[in-house]
Amino acid sequence: MPNTKDIQRRIKSINSTKKITKAMEMVAATKMRRAIEAVFKTRTYANLSWETVLNLSESLSENGESFHPLLSKKNGVNKTAMIVITSNRGLCGGFNSSIIKKAHESIQLHEAKQNRGVDIIAVGKKAIDMYKYYGYHIEANFPKADVAYKVSDISPVAKIVLDEFLNKKYDKTVVAYTDFINGSKQIPRVKQLLPVDLFGEDEYFGIMGQDSRVGIDKDFIEEKRDKHGVSSGERGKYEFEPSPQEVLDEMIPRLIEVQLFQALLESNASEHSARMASMHQATDAAKDMVEELTLYYNKARQATITSEISEISAGANALQEE
């Protein structure tokens, strides 16, 4: 029979753990609300701009000449940069492990087969695990803002990505992020940023915030385009004002930045919802445990009293019999 004092001590410690997880849940809930607000605000812009860039890339590549280095596919460099967006801290359920696993799988599926080297650009502390578990080379590690508001929060990452791509260090850049579908559903995704390419792997298309049931692939984009009334005969006939070079020079870096920013926002919203959910679970588990232990405690207490009474009455009986 366990000592009642021990049980009491355990109940106390679990109760204080419960208080902490409850507090963390509430903090995560507040951050989540703000992060979700931010995600929805910019999602329209990010998706519209991504469609525009994809449309452009296709129309230009059909012209046979690519007007812009950021749109053109390069051969022979064979190195991919992967931006992995994770959280800074743990205690958020499977959030980090699922994004890291997804990133690893994607590398295995598309890059390793072609013997391509992969450098990881880590955003958030936990992305270092890409090195710890799988041994990928970490090229750079950026701190992540817990709640991001401005595009400038991500612009250093965007700059490094654009510069290295133009320097021909990498011939492909992808970003691994967690797409926020709703409060209880987040999907890890990998999306190709550079070169902007409509003929890439299906998996690499990302219209953000779509349910996984809506397949995002070439058909989806094709369908969208048909809806907007650009028939196939008209592709590749964009007019540019003032000139293609100028428009693309200004437009594409900015839109890439917006895409990265959106990926960061989606990841943030996902992280905070994941943390809120797992902290909620932890609080519930603590509650159950306290209830169970209280039951034990009472049983143990009663058992002691019973045995004491029986001892006393046995003693009294023995006295009477004398």
Add this chain to the structure above:
Amino acid sequence: MNNKTIKFEIATPERQVLKEEIIQVSLPTKQGEITILPGHIPLVAILDTGVIGITKKDGYHDILSLSGGFVEVLKRKVVILADIAERAEEIDVEKARDAKERAKEGIKDIRQSDKERFAEINAKIAKELTRTKAVKRWQNINR
């Protein structure tokens, strides 16, 4: 239904400002104002600070103020990715005028010293001026 309409969408990084079926739209591009009617050839252009005028399907006009961005024109769709955009009816005239005045005050002090800051404030004046202009045009057509 008149089938000669354009799907018009304008979004800023902060929000989606407007999504409408329209008949025509006038835009300030870097090279001057253009008007887009249904069936326009596909076009991509850099936008300047200025006033956007649209005619909706039901014949009503709407005015927006815009500063910076891009436009993508497809046959039946116009997408504006604006840096900043506001509908005229949302703009507070008094505030816009005050902001412009403040910016003008600011420019006196730093005209000489700091080129970058000078450009920044000039852009701000242009923006506030556009907002006032947008409201004026809005008031004119709704009188």
